Amino acid sequence: MIRGLGILLLAAVVAADQLSKGWIVGYFSDPARHGVEPLAAVFNLVLVRNRGVSFGLFNGDSAASAAIFSILAAAVVVALLVWLWRTRSTLIAMAIGLIAGGAVGNVIDRLRFGAVTDFLDFHWGEWHFPAFNLADSAITVGVGLLIIDGLLGRGESRN
Numbered sequence: 001m002i003r004g005l006g007i008l009l010l011a012a013v014v015a016a017d018q019l020s021k022g023w024i025v026g027y028f029s030d031p032a033r034h035g036v037e038p039l040a041a042v043f044n045l046v047l048v049r050n051r052g053v054s055f056g057l058f059n060g061d062s063a064a065s066a067a068i069f070s071i072l073a074a075a076v077v078v079a080l081l082v083w084l085w086r087t088r089s090t091l092i093a094m095a096i097g098l099i100a101g102g103a104v105g106n107v108i109d110r111l112r113f114g115a116v117t118d119f120l121d122f123h124w125g126e127w128h129f130p131a132f133n134l135a136d137s138a139i140t141v142g143v144g145l146l147i148i149d150g151l152l153g154r155g156e157s158r159n
Contacts, residue, residue: 006084006097013101017135024119043122048131049115070110073103091149098142105135
């Protein structure tokens with residue numbers, strides 16, 4: 001049951017991530033749109049191709065980046081799935097599902113396009129937080145759940 005929850009979250013994140021990225025690419029394929037769509041005073045939709053890791057880190061133009069980051073992400077996903085298989089914690093299973101789903105969503109982009117599609121742009125005046133996507137958000141929330149689990153003293157070793 002717990003494993004199933006993790007796998008369900010993984011699949012839901014991958015599906016939502018890929019659907020949202022497909023929608024944003026289609027949205028900005030309209031020539032009338034120029035890559036930025038302001039939606040609120042502090043939020044824009046944008047279309048950015050990121051060859052680096054989450055939030056634009058190591059975003060170079062190297063073609064090898066996609067392969068290297070995909071291999072690293074695949075190794076992380078395998079390790080997370082092993083952890084998921086062993087966990088007895090619902091919170092840990094949820095965290096793993098979110099993190100693994102986000103990693104898989106971004107790997108799909110790297111393999112298909114050589115870069116990850118980012119489109120959520122929060123800003124304050126001229127300062128912009130690096131654009132990100134739903135996969136990045138799932139990874140962040142999953143890591144947050146792991147931190148909460150650790151801070152609450154409910155870690156795996158204490159079960």
